[in-house]
Amino acid sequence: MCGIVGLFLKDKSLEPKLGEMLSSMLITMTDRGPDSAGIAIYGGEANGKTKMAIQSDRPEQAFEKLDARLGKIMGCTVSSEVKSTHAVLEIPAGTTASARAALAELDPLIRVMSRGDSLEIYKEVGLPKDVAARFEIEKMSGSHGIGHTRMATESAVTTMGAHPFNTGDDQCLVHNGSLSNHNSLRRKLRREGVHIETENDTEVGAAYLTWKMQNGATLGEALESSLEDLDGFFTFVVGTKDGFGVVRDPIACKPAVMAETDQYVAFGSEYRALVDLPGIEDARVWEPEPATVYFWSHDAAPTSKEKAA
Amino acid sequence: MQTIDLTEVGLRETNATLHAQSGDTNQTVWEIINPRGSHAIACGLNAPIEVTVRGSTGYYCAGMNQQATVNIDGSAGPGTGENIMSGKIVIEGDASQYLGATGHGGLIVVKGNASSRCGISMKGVNIVVQGNVGHMSAFMGQSGNLVVLGDAGDALGDSCYEARFFVRGEVKSLGADCEKKEMRPEHIAFLKEILAEAEIEADPSEFTRYGSARNLYNFDVDNAGAY
Numbered sequence: 291m292c293g294i295v296g297l298f299l300k301d302k303s304l305e306p307k308l309g310e311m312l313s314s315m316l317i318t319m320t321d322r323g324p325d326s327a328g329i330a331i332y333g334g335e336a337n338g339k340t341k342m343a344i345q346s347d348r349p350e351q352a353f354e355k356l357d358a359r360l361g362k363i364m365g366c367t368v369s370s371e372v373k374s375t376h377a378v379l380e381i382p383a384g385t386t387a388s389a390r391a392a393l394a395e396l397d398p399l400i401r402v403m404s405r406g407d408s409l410e411i412y413k414e415v416g417l418p419k420d421v422a423a424r425f426e427i428e429k430m431s432g433s434h435g436i437g438h439t440r441m442a443t444e445s446a447v448t449t450m451g452a453h454p455f456n457t458g459d460d461q462c463l464v465h466n467g468s469l470s471n472h473n474s475l476r477r478k479l480r481r482e483g484v485h486i487e488t489e490n491d492t493e494v495g496a497a498y499l500t501w502k503m504q505n506g507a508t509l510g511e512a513l514e515s516s517l518e519d520l521d522g523f524f525t526f527v528v529g530t531k532d533g534f535g536v537v538r539d540p541i542a543c544k545p546a547v548m549a550e551t552d553q554y555v556a557f558g559s560e561y562r563a564l565v566d567l568p569g570i571e572d573a574r575v576w577e578p579e580p581a582t583v584y585f586w587s588h589d590a591a592p593t594s595k596e597k598a599a
Numbered sequence: 600m601q602t603i604d605l606t607e608v609g610l611r612e613t614n615a616t617l618h619a620q621s622g623d624t625n626q627t628v629w630e631i632i633n634p635r636g637s638h639a640i641a642c643g644l645n646a647p648i649e650v651t652v653r654g655s656t657g658y659y660c661a662g663m664n665q666q667a668t669v670n671i672d673g674s675a676g677p678g679t680g681e682n683i684m685s686g687k688i689v690i691e692g693d694a695s696q697y698l699g700a701t702g703h704g705g706l707i708v709v710k711g712n713a714s715s716r717c718g719i720s721m722k723g724v725n726i727v728v729q730g731n732v733g734h735m736s737a738f739m740g741q742s743g744n745l746v747v748l749g750d751a752g753d754a755l756g757d758s759c760y761e762a763r764f765f766v767r768g769e770v771k772s773l774g775a776d777c778e779k780k781e782m783r784p785e786h787i788a789f790l791k792e793i794l795a796e797a798e799i800e801a802d803p804s805e806f807t808r809y810g811s812a813r814n815l816y817n818f819d820v821d822n823a824g825a826y
Contacts, residue, residue, distance in 0.1 A: 542696075542715055542733075542734075543696070543715075545676075545677055545695065545696070547695075560636060560657055560658075560676065561636035561655050561657060561674070561676060562635060562636035562637065562657055563636075564636075565635045575655075575674060575692075575693075576693070577693070577695060577696075580733075580734065
């Protein structure tokens with residue numbers, strides 16, 4: 291199973307409540323998967339800065355004065371905010387590669403959860419309510435976000451197997467389903483030089499999209515071609531700096547419900563996830579069509595729904 | 600009328616209360632409020648009662664229904680009316696995938712659209728959809744009727760047996776061994792009757808009938824590609 295949710299706010303006055311609304315939606319989906327949970331929040335950009343969310347299983351030692359140690363190696367100012375097993379580093383824009391190298395040098399057991407100007411990913415093994423509380427997601431504001439609660443089928447229950455997966459700067463992916471050609475695709479992508487860390491099927495899906503986009507595809511085009519190249523079941527929700535997208539495989543047996551009002555566009559694996567959203571009684575509620583890419587963007591024209599690609 | 604607040608009473612007690620109704624109950628009209636998309640509401644009913652759910656439902660609402668009438672005043676989640684034996688289910692909004700799967704009898708009416716695999720493996724149920732149905736509808740349909748006032752998606756009636764399909768709009772594609780058939784007077788008469796029962800107005804002569812070409816009933820090596 292797995293449960294996925296997404297919320298894209300059109301009404302700026304709701305932004306302070308994004309974390310609260312999204313956590314509540316995800317907690318409702320708990321019985322679709324109790325193994326691990328994660329949330330990606332797009333909280334807005336700081337000028338000239340970029341963010342890296344990192345994780346350690348022994349945060350007390352790993353994050354001790356990490357900002358200063360990292361800044362010394364990188365030769366710049368680094369600030370960090372520690373939240374439980376995660377820390378969000380703020381580094382000068384364009385320095386993610388050197389920050390990654392410096393982190394590997396300082397502590398090879400630190401994992402990078404996300405990188406981007408606006409994106410922060412928090413994910414851990416455990417139930418959505420515990421994961422949301424641990425990272426104080428309910429206090430977070432933002433323009434849009436996606437979340438996932440996992441019932442593991444294809445690989446181990448670990449932090450790195452939790453969703454969302456970071457697919458590139460400010461991009462992330464959650465998945466309900468299972469990919470059946472992930473082993474061959476992983477080999478192919480590794481031959482192409484793509485870094486894939488785990489035996490997880492979704493990570494391969496995420497790496498595939500990253501690889502497509504590195505080779506010039508837009509996110510919409512990458513999602514379109516995923517319909518050809520990925521074998522298996524999937525409902526994907528993807529997040530970008532400006533918006534979020536949804537695509538389902540042609541068989542479309544993994545559930546998906548969407549709701550749209552003047553205030554937001556929301557996604558849930560089930561309608562249950564949406565029942566507490568404001569004005570849901572009068573929202574347009576529908577199921578996204580199979581093999582169709584949907585995308586909503588803060589940059590788009592007033593008609594907020596558009597097919598990508 | 601008896602009203603049950605699902606959020607207060609809980610699913611098990613709600614269903615147990617409805618299951619306790621027998622054929623000669625005086626409490627024949629029930630209303631369930633605050634369904635909040637919950638699963639398995641009013642499942643396994645077996646009494647001539649009428650239950651109206653005020654709002655949208657999740658998985659498997661009114662599954663295995665016998666005798667009862669279940670009205671869903673909202674949209675219905677996946678597997679609604681699964682294995683219905685008799686009685687009636689009326690959905691005011693849309694229905695999600697595999698509506699009425701394996702249904703043996705009774706009637707399901709959808710005022711909106713039904714999603715993919717509507718009536719999959721139907722075994723005698725009648726389903727009337729005022730809007731469209733999604734892909735793979737009536738896959739392996741064995742008996743019963745699927746009546747669609749709108750359009751049907753890809754692979755309608757794939758690998759069907761003796762179920763009949765009546766579509767007023769376009770069919771995107773027919774599934775393996777499903778073909779267009781002539782509308783004879785008995786089909787017009789059937790449509791008139793079922794549309795009246797569903798309380799939906801439409802001209803039976805505007806429908807096209809589809810059904811099994813009966814080429815896949817027995818293994819034939821020339822059909823290997825179609826299996």
